[in-house]
Structures are given as structure tokens and as C-alpha cells.
Amino acid sequence: MQEEQGSLQQQTGTGGGEYLTFTLGSEEYGMDILKVQEIRGYDAVTHIANSPDFLKGVINLRGVIVPIVDMRIKFKLGQADYNEFTVVIIMNVVGRVVGMVVDSVSDVTTLAPEQIKPTPEFGSALDTKYITGLGTVNDQMLILVDIEQLMSSPEMQLMDMPA
Amino acid sequence: MTQERMESGEIDLNRFNQVFFEECGEHLAEMEQILLSLSDGKPDEEQLNAVFRAAHSIKGGAGIFGFQDMTVVTHIMESLLDRVRNHEIPFTTAMIDLFLEAGDVIAMQLAGHRDGAEVRQEAVDQISSKLRQYIDEKTAVIGTDVTESDVTPAANATAELQSGCRLFEMEFTPDPDIFKRGVRLEQLFLELESLGELTINAEMSPIPDFSMFDPEICATSWHFTLKTTANEEDIREIFEFVADEDQLNIRVIPDQQGSDHHGDSARTVALSVTQAPPVQTAALPPSGNASGMSPGRRAADKNETAPGAFGRRGSEADSSIRVGVTKVDQLINQVGELVITQAMLAQAAAGVDPVQYENLHRGLLQLERNTRDLQQSVMSIRLVPISVVFNRFPRMVRDLSAKLGKQVELKTIGDSTELDKGLIEKISDPLTHLVRNCLDHALELPDVRIAAGKEAVGTITLRASQMGGRIVIDVLDDGAGLNRGRILGKAVERGLLVSDTMTDDEVWQLIFAPGFSTADAVTDISGRGVGMDVVLRNVNSMGGRVQIASESGKGTRVTISLPLTLAILEGISVSVGEEKFIFPLSSIVESIQPKPESLKTVNGRQVVHVRGEYIAVLPLYGMFNLQTAITEPDRGILVLVEVEEERAAILVDTLLDELQVVIKSLEENYRKVEGTSGATILGDGKVALILDVAALIDLGKKWSGKEAARQIE
Numbered sequence: 006m007q008e009e010q011g012s013l014q015q016q017t018g019t020g021g022g023e024y025l026t027f028t029l030g031s032e033e034y035g036m037d038i039l040k041v042q043e044i045r046g047y048d049a050v051t052h053i054a055n056s057p058d059f060l061k062g063v064i065n066l067r068g069v070i071v072p073i074v075d076m077r078i079k080f081k082l083g084q085a086d087y088n089e090f091t092v093v094i095i096m097n098v099v100g101r102v103v104g105m106v107v108d109s110v111s112d113v114t115t116l117a118p119e120q121i122k123p124t125p126e127f128g129s130a131l132d133t134k135y136i137t138g139l140g141t142v143n144d145q146m147l148i149l150v151d152i153e154q155l156m157s158s159p160e161m162q163l164m165d166m167p168a
Numbered sequence: 169m170t171q172e173r174m175e176s177g178e179i180d181l182n183r184f185n186q187v188f189f190e191e192c193g194e195h196l197a198e199m200e201q202i203l204l205s206l207s208d209g210k211p212d213e214e215q216l217n218a219v220f221r222a223a224h225s226i227k228g229g230a231g232i233f234g235f236q237d238m239t240v241v242t243h244i245m246e247s248l249l250d251r252v253r254n255h256e257i258p259f260t261t262a263m264i265d266l267f268l269e270a271g272d273v274i275a276m277q278l279a280g281h282r283d284g285a286e287v288r289q290e291a292v293d294q295i296s297s298k299l300r301q302y303i304d305e306k307t308a309v310i311g312t313d314v315t316e317s318d319v320t321p322a323a324n325a326t327a328e329l330q331s332g333c334r335l336f337e338m339e340f341t342p343d344p345d346i347f348k349r350g351v352r353l354e355q356l357f358l359e360l361e362s363l364g365e366l367t368i369n370a371e372m373s374p375i376p377d378f379s380m381f382d383p384e385i386c387a388t389s390w391h392f393t394l395k396t397t398a399n400e401e402d403i404r405e406i407f408e409f410v411a412d413e414d415q416l417n418i419r420v421i422p423d424q425q426g427s428d429h430h431g432d433s434a435r436t437v438a439l440s441v442t443q444a445p446p447v448q449t450a451a452l453p454p455s456g457n458a459s460g461m462s463p464g465r466r467a468a469d470k471n472e473t474a475p476g477a478f479g480r481r482g483s484e485a486d487s488s489i490r491v492g493v494t495k496v497d498q499l500i501n502q503v504g505e506l507v508i509t510q511a512m513l514a515q516a517a518a519g520v521d522p523v524q525y526e527n528l529h530r531g532l533l534q535l536e537r538n539t540r541d542l543q544q545s546v547m548s549i550r551l552v553p554i555s556v557v558f559n560r561f562p563r564m565v566r567d568l569s570a571k572l573g574k575q576v577e578l579k580t581i582g583d584s585t586e587l588d589k590g591l592i593e594k595i596s597d598p599l600t601h602l603v604r605n606c607l608d609h610a611l612e613l614p615d616v617r618i619a620a621g622k623e624a625v626g627t628i629t630l631r632a633s634q635m636g637g638r639i640v641i642d643v644l645d646d647g648a649g650l651n652r653g654r655i656l657g658k659a660v661e662r663g664l665l666v667s668d669t670m671t672d673d674e675v676w677q678l679i680f681a682p683g684f685s686t687a688d689a690v691t692d693i694s695g696r697g698v699g700m701d702v703v704l705r706n707v708n709s710m711g712g713r714v715q716i717a718s719e720s721g722k723g724t725r726v727t728i729s730l731p732l733t734l735a736i737l738e739g740i741s742v743s744v745g746e747e748k749f750i751f752p753l754s755s756i757v758e759s760i761q762p763k764p765e766s767l768k769t770v771n772g773r774q775v776v777h778v779r780g781e782y783i784a785v786l787p788l789y790g791m792f793n794l795q796t797a798i799t800e801p802d803r804g805i806l807v808l809v810e811v812e813e814e815r816a817a818i819l820v821d822t823l824l825d826e827l828q829v830v831i832k833s834l835e836e837n838y839r840k841v842e843g844t845s846g847a848t849i850l851g852d853g854k855v856a857l858i859l860d861v862a863a864l865i866d867l868g869k870k871w872s873g874k875e876a877a878r879q880i881e
Contacts, residue, residue, distance in 0.1 A: 051855040052747060053841055054792030063838065065849045068505045072838040101837045165839040 030083025364396030504830035511851030555583035610647030745796035772876035786868030
């Protein structure tokens with residue numbers, strides 16, 4: 006059901022809905038609220054040998070082992086500091102649980118389809134294929150990310166890819 | 169919109185189907201097992217009854233779930249079995265084959281329904297006609313030779329033989345609640361009519377006064393006369409889920425007038441039944457004329473036919489329950505969490521003064537014991553005896569050896585050895601490959617064996633045993649053994665790197681190469697060279713190892729060793745810098761603090777000299793790219809590990825603790841990490857990676873190669 010919605014949004018690129026907004030460096034992003042499981046502070050992680058630098062490691066989330074990625078490192082956005090304000094968004098994507106480190110979580114915003122505009126090329130540090138559109142809320146631009154596509158992409162190296 | 173609602177209102181039969189598939193599979197397996205055990209001896213009543221019950225249950229279930237095609241074969245099979253068990257038809261060994269074949273056909277139909285596999289209708293028709301032929305032929309033979317059968321009345325048999333048609337008289341007294349169960353009697357009457365000429369008379373006298381009349385209660389009984397070519401079984405079939413044994417009375421009306429009187433008396437009895445309590449009805453002696461219905465059949469059916477006609481017929485009061493694997497896994501996970509919590513508590517309490525808080529410490533000790541017991545009990549739920557797998561082989565060996573013209577005896581030892589259910593499912597394929605190989609390649613034809621001074625009958629032994637934390641399964645044969653020369657020859661042909669100086673063990677390892685086969689001809693049994701590599705891969709994926717020992721002319725032994733369970737591991741925690749890792753205890757030989765003089769370098773690679781052996785040193789910090797202060801072997805600890813005869817000394821900072829850990833999958837939310845087999849959660853709630861020693865040694869080889877190259881630069 007959730008997946009259907011996701012792909013629908015992705016097809017039309019202008020699907021409205023509720024978005025969780027978060028910041029990475031100076032940029033404001035939005036992701037489908039339905040993908041979010043919980044939000045928690047940054048805790049010590051267990052490092053994984055020979056993994057890319059943006060994969061911080063894994064944590065124990067009530068008995069489930071969850072990988073944590075830091076998007077600031079992945080997209081070279083701002084300083085990757087870890088302090089009491091650093092937030093991890095735990096989300097459910099393609100049947101998996103993944104944690105994403107962001108600078109802060111701001112709000113939950115409802116966007117109508119007409120508030121969402123198509124993405125020009127070179128929109129942000131993210132590859133435009135993972136961006137479903139740009140939203141405008143109170144004169145602020147919101148980059149809407151197709152988090153499912155992004156997290157399951159080969160470049161995130163989060164999943165075993167069929168050879 | 170309305171359509172949608174209607175759809176959702178329908179009962180989803182699929183989830184019930186699953187239960188039927190499972191049960192049907194079990195019944196088939198049971199049937200096969202009994203049939204195989206019958207091989208030469210005379211079957212006793214109980215065994216035949218068991219086979220009959222299995223066939224009957226499959227038929228019943230298939231009928232309920234609407235798999236009509238499956239009822240066809242089972243029905244005929246049941247008819248034949250019924251006659252065998254009533255001594256109408258003598259039991260022959262040829263029948264075993266026939267029944268086994270029928271079982272296969274049913275299994276095929278089952279697979280068709282369950283997995284959408286292809287069903288060969290001609291096979292179904294073939295077996296049906298074969299079975300039917302048996303019934304017809306044998307009945308005819310015995311019908312003429314009256315003395316051989318004391319159960320079938322001669323009159324009955326001759327009546328059947330003279331004309332195709334027989335006249336049946338039936339009394340049907342349904343139980344009063346039949347309407348409430350939603351049985352449609354008119355349907356039943358139509359079905360009966362389709363068999364032949366039918367006359368129906370309703371017996372209305374038991375209907376009470378209008379004032380007392382309840383339209384939902386059935387007070388009527390019926391009297392049918394049916395002229396048909398069908399036999400009594402077919403008629404009973406129609407009543408199968410409608411009437412219990414004592415509600416239906418069927419008689420053949422013979423030509424002679426003699427036994428008609430008996431039939432009359434039976435009818436009066438049946439009519440009076442409506443008022444009499446059912447216990448009395450059951451106590452009535454079965455009518456001697458109810459053709460071919462021995463008391464045995466009635467008694468057996470009583471068990472299966474529980475009153476609620478549509479209920480499941482559980483014959484044996486089984487003392488086990490069926491629980492979904494997910495539920496068990498959930499339980500195991502939760503207990504795993506409990507163990508972690510307990511460890512956390514123990515750690516937190518370690519700093520508390522034991523004198524002042526003696527009670528707390530005692531309680532925690534108790535908790536530790538209890539959680540450990542609980543964990544063990546929960547883990548044992550998943551354990552299944554390996555006989556589940558072993559039981560598949562007698563049939564295979566029997567069929568294949570007949571096909572190959574070999575004489576083979578299969579022995580199984582340690583059937584009750586228990587193994588995790590997940591492993592049981594995965595081990596079955598590799599074992600099948602191995603047994604096939606034994607049959608096809610290893611064991612020789614009888615004359616070859618005699619010429620070699622061996623017994624004509626070859627032996628395949630399957631042996632399971634528990635050794636420490638592992639389950640060891642041996643597949644032994646007393647065949648020709650592996651042929652070193654031929655394997656080397658094939659290897660050269662295939663362009664593999666070999667030399668004549670290789671040890672036997674190294675040569676045997678070659679047969680695990682993909683596509684390797686020394687068979688001269690590809691048979692439909694094996695020889696295609698897909699096999700041993702699959703065996704190795706499957707076993708490795710379970711954390712198991714395969715070893716081969718072979719002696720020319722004497723035989724071959726393939727040993728598979730598997731971890732006891734996939735969920736729990738005995739391990740030792742070690743630390744490197746900030747990180748902790750778990751070594752599986754089973755792979756550790758010893759751990760040492762090396763003296764500087766025992767450390768040497770070979771070609772830029774470090775080795776340690778332990779008791780006359782040089783073992784490569786693989787620093788964990790290097791392989792895993794970790795930060796640590798201890799980079800020299802003589803300042804840390806070397807953990808000596810061994811897998812598949814390969815040894816390595818892995819450098820870590822310190823050893824921490826020996827512990828039991830619950831294995832968690834990294835792949836569930838992440839992906840496989842090289843050199844590890846999973847992860848676990850330690851007492852402090854942190855995640856630690858579990859090292860896969862075999863993979864670690866491979867990783868170490870790559871790493872030390874690179875490292876050596878870097879140093880040379």
C-alpha cells in the first residue's frame with residue numbers, strides 16, 4: 006500500500022501528501038511521512054569493517070540490527086558533527102529498517118499537488134532522479150526526496166545487489 | 169462497489185488450503201513409509217489400516233477443499249485397500265509398487281495445486297486404470313473361487329458377476345440436525361439418481377404433531393431402491409460427508425429370496441432407530457449382508473468419522489500441536505532479548521557490594537539460571553529429528569537401485585539426532601545429491617562386486633550424530649571409491665590447476681569444482697556435474713563443512729558437519745581498539761601470547777611458530793581497517809583458529825569473555841559483511857559482529873598479499 010503510493014508519487018512527480026522535513030547542511034528536505042518509523046537521537050554505533058565512510062555502522066534498535074547512514078557525508082553537505090541535536094530518522098523502506106543521520110528534523114508539512122513543482126536539473130547535491138519535486142512552504146523551498154528509491158539504489162550500498 | 173464488497177465477503181480458502189497441503193504431505197509420507205516397511209513381509213492388519221487411513225484422510229481433505237481430481241485416485245486406491253484388508257484380495261508385493269506409484273501421482277497433483285506445478289493427466293489416468301484393473305480382476309477371480317473368501321457372500325459376488333446391475337436397498341436416517349449443518353438433501357438425491365434407476369420413499373411417521381413441529385429439525389427418514397452398475401463404495405461415497413455409518417444402511421438385494429427376510433428385519437431395526445438412543449444403534453451387530461463390510465472397516469471408520477460431518481477427522485489423539493514457524497521464531501527472539509537484558513542486569517550489579525546486597529546477587533544468579541533453561545527449552549522447539557530427512561531415502565534407493573540393476577541396502581544410524589528445522593529443510597537437497605551419487609557412481613553392479621570379492625549387495629549408510637556443538641552427518645558407501653587418476657585426468661581436461669604431487673585430500677576437493685563430473689555417461693540420475701558444487705555451496709551457506717575420505721575399492725565417506733542451530737552460538741568475545749567481535753568457539757583451537765622470538769616473517773608476511781608449526785598471522789585491525797594501539801603480535805593475543813584443515817593466527821588486542829550469543833542477521837536490514845557471519849547484541853546493548861573464520865582466512869590471504877606488496881614497494 007505504502008509502496009504503491011510511493012511509486013504513484015514518483016510517476017506523477019506532483020503527488021501531494023504529508024512530508025517530514027529535515028535539514029542537511031543549509032538545505033531543507035522533505036520525505037514521505039509514511040516511511041518514517043521513529044525519530045531518535047544519535048547513539049554510539051558499531052562500525053562495519055571495510056564499508057563506505059557514510060555508513061556509520063549498525064545499532065541495536067530493540068533487538069533489531071539497523072544500519073545507520075549519514076547523508077551529510079554521503080552528499081558532502083555541511084559538517085558531520087555529532088552532538089545532542091543530531092537526529093536519526095528511522096525509516097521503513099523496501100521492507101527494511103534503515104536509520105538516516107540528519108542535522109535536524111523541523112516539521113511535518115502537508116503539501117497540495119499544486120505546491121509541488123518539477124525539479125530543474127542541478128537541483129541539489131542529490132542526483133535529480135531521487136527527487137520527486139520541489140515544494141514551496143512559506144517562501145521556503147523544500148526538496149522532496151524519493152527516499153525509497155534513494156536507499157535502495159546501488160550507490161548507497163545498503164543491500165546485497167544481485168551480481 | 170458492490171462487487172468489491174462481495175469479493176471481500178468471500179471466505180479466503182487459501183489459508184485453509186495451506187493446512188490441507190501440509191497434512192496431505194504428511195499423510196503421503198506416512199503412507200510411503202509404511203508401504204516400504206511392508207516390502208517383503210506379510211502386512212499386518214494395523215499397517216494396512218494405517219495406509220487406508222492415510223488414503224482416506226487425503227481423499228476427505230481433497231473433497232472438502234474442492235480438489236476433486238485428487239479424490240479420484242485416492243478413492244480407487246482406498247477401494248482396493250479396503251478389499252485387501254478384508255481379505256477379498258490377497259496382498260502382493262506388486263501392490264506396493266502400485267500404491268507407491270499412486271502416492272507419487274497424488275503428490276504430483278498436490279504439487280499442482282500448491283505450487284502450480286505441471287500435472288500429467290495421463291499418469292493419473294494410467295494409475296487409476298491400473299488400480300481399477302486390480303480391483304476388477306481380483307474380485308472376479310475370488311468370486312469364482314468361493315472358498316478362498318469367507319467374507320464376501322457368494323450370492324453377492326455372483327449377483328455382481330451375472331449382470332452388471334445390482335439392486336440396492338438403502339435406509340437413510342439422518343441425524344435431526346442435518347438441516348442446520350447446511351446439507352442439501354435434494355443434491356444428494358440427484359447424485360444418487362445419476363447412478364441408476366432410483367425410487368425414493370420418505371418415511372414420515374416419526375414427524376411429530378404440528379404443534380410440536382420444528383422445521384429446522386429433520387424427522388424424516390428415507391428408503392431408496394437403486395438399480396445400478398455402481399458398487400456399494402460409490403454409494404457410500406455420495407453419503408460420505410452427510411451420514412455417519414449408523415445412519416445409513418445399504419443392502420444388496422440378491423436374486424435368491426432367502427436373505428431377503430434378513431433385509432426386512434434390518435429395515436425395521438433401522439426405522440426404529442429414530443427413537444432409540446444412538447448408543448444402541450452402534451451396538452447393533454452389522455448386518456451380515458451389508459456386502460463386503462467387515463466389522464474391521466466399521467471400527468476403523470468410526471475413528472475417522474467424527475460426528476460433526478464437516479469437521480476434521482483426527483484419528484489419533486496426537487499429543488503435539490501445530491504452530492507456525494514465525495511464532496516460534498518470535499518466541500526465540502524474545503527469549504534472546506531476555507538473555508541480553510539479564511546480561512545487562514548482571515553487568516550493572518557487578519559493581520554493587522555483594523555483602524550488603526546479597527539478596528540481589530542471589531536473585532540475579534537465579535535469574536541467570538532460569539533464563540538459560542528457558543532459552544534451551546525454547547531452542548529445542550525448533551529441533552526436529554533427522555529421521556524426517558532420512559525417511560525419504562529408502563524409497564529413492566529402492567527405485568534407483570531397481571532402475572540401475574544394482575542391489576543396495578540402505579542403513580540409517582542416529583535417526584533421532586535432532587537438528588534445527590531450518591537446517592533440516594536445507595540439508596535434504598545436498599543429502600539427496602550425495603545418496604544419488606553413491607547409487608549411480610560409487611556402488612558397482614552385483615557381478616563387479618562379486619568379482620572384487622565383495623558382497624553382491626552394496627551398502628549405503630547414513631549416520632547422524634552430535635559432536636560437541638555440531639551435528640555430523642556421514643554418507644558412507646562400500647563402493648569403488650574415488651578414482652584419483654580419473655579425477656586428475658578430468659581436472660586437466662577442464663583446465664584446472666593440478667599436479668601429480670597433490671595429496672589425496674586435495675584431489676578429492678577437486679570434485680567440488682562447478683561442473684565437475686567423472687561419469688562417462690550422463691544418466692538421468694546423475695553425472696551432469698551439477699551436484700558436488702551445489703552440495704558444497706548449500707552446506708557452506710548453513711555454516712557447515714564437507715569432507716571426503718575415500719579408499720580405492722573400499723568405499724567413500726562424505727562427512728557433513730553442521731552447527732547445531734542457526735540461532736545461538738557459543739563464542740568468545742575479543743576486542744580490537746574500540747570494537748568488539750565474537751569468535752565462534754567451535755573454530756578456536758587455542759589462544760596464545762606469543763614470545764617475540766617465535767615470530768618470523770616469510771616473504772614479508774608474518775608467521776608464528778607454535779609447537780613445530782608455522783602459522784600465518786592475520787591482524788584483525790589490518791583486515792578490518794580498525795584503529796588500535798596494539799599492532800605487534802607480541803603485545804596482543806593470537807587466536808589460533810582452524811577450519812577445513814586450514815589454520816591461522818588472528819591478532820586481537822585482548823580476549824574478553826566466553827558467552828552464548830543470539831545470532832542476528834545483518835542482511836535483514838543491511839547486507840553481508842565480508843569476514844562475518846552475522847551480528848549479535850552484547851550485554852551492554854551494543855552490536856558486535858560475529859566472525860566467520862573461514863571467510864576471515866580468505867580475507868586475510870587477500871589482505872596479506874596486498875600488504876606484502878605494499879611493503880615491498
